[in-house]
Amino acid sequence: MKKTLLVALTTLPLFANAGLMDSLTDSVTSSVKDAANTAVSGAMDSASNEAIKQALDIKEGGSNKQAVKDKLGAPASTKTEAGLEVWTYDLDALNKASPMLAETTKTLLKDTDAAKKNVVIKFEGETVKKVELTDKAQG
Structure with missing residues (x-):
């Protein structure tokens, strides 16, 4: 009887902990998958930008405003941000021209994704400082 009680008392916590371990494993697996998906998405965005x-x-640090205007035409919008002149072009419209x-x-992108993107060009003086692909919702 004592042996049965001893076995029951030592194995019962193991069964209880098994459920906890399953829950922990599922949580860790989910976190790792989310982190991997975020990394892949970031890498794809970076590759798309390049x-x-x-x-x-258009070369960062090399192209100037006139060269950009000659290649892409007038921007859809302009603004100043942190001392830089910012020109925004609709990616869908640029695709029709180039x-x-x-x-x-x-x-690189689905048609529906391309329709949601802008090409943003930032100038420092007359020279292109940065070219990036952004979501229209951001800009």
């Missing part, structure tokens, strides 16, 4: 910069052929950009965009 590929679109290449297709636009077959190379359209092909790059089609390869």
Whole structure:
């Protein structure tokens, strides 16, 4: 009888802890998957930015306002942000004007995603400081 009681008292906590371990494992697995998805998404955004910069052929630190205007036309909007002049172009409109950009965009993004993006060019003086792809909701 004592042995049965001893076995019951030592194994019961193990069964109780098994449920806790399953819960902990599920939580950790979910966190790791979320972190991996975020990293992949960030890497894809970075790769998309670089590929679109290449297709636009606008060089950070090299191109100037006139060169950008000659390639892309007038921006959809302009503003000043932190002392930099910011030009915003609708990616969908640029795709219609540039077959190379359209092909790059089609390869990297779904049509529905491209319709939600802007190309934002920031100038320091006359020179391009930064070119980036942003969500229209951000800008």
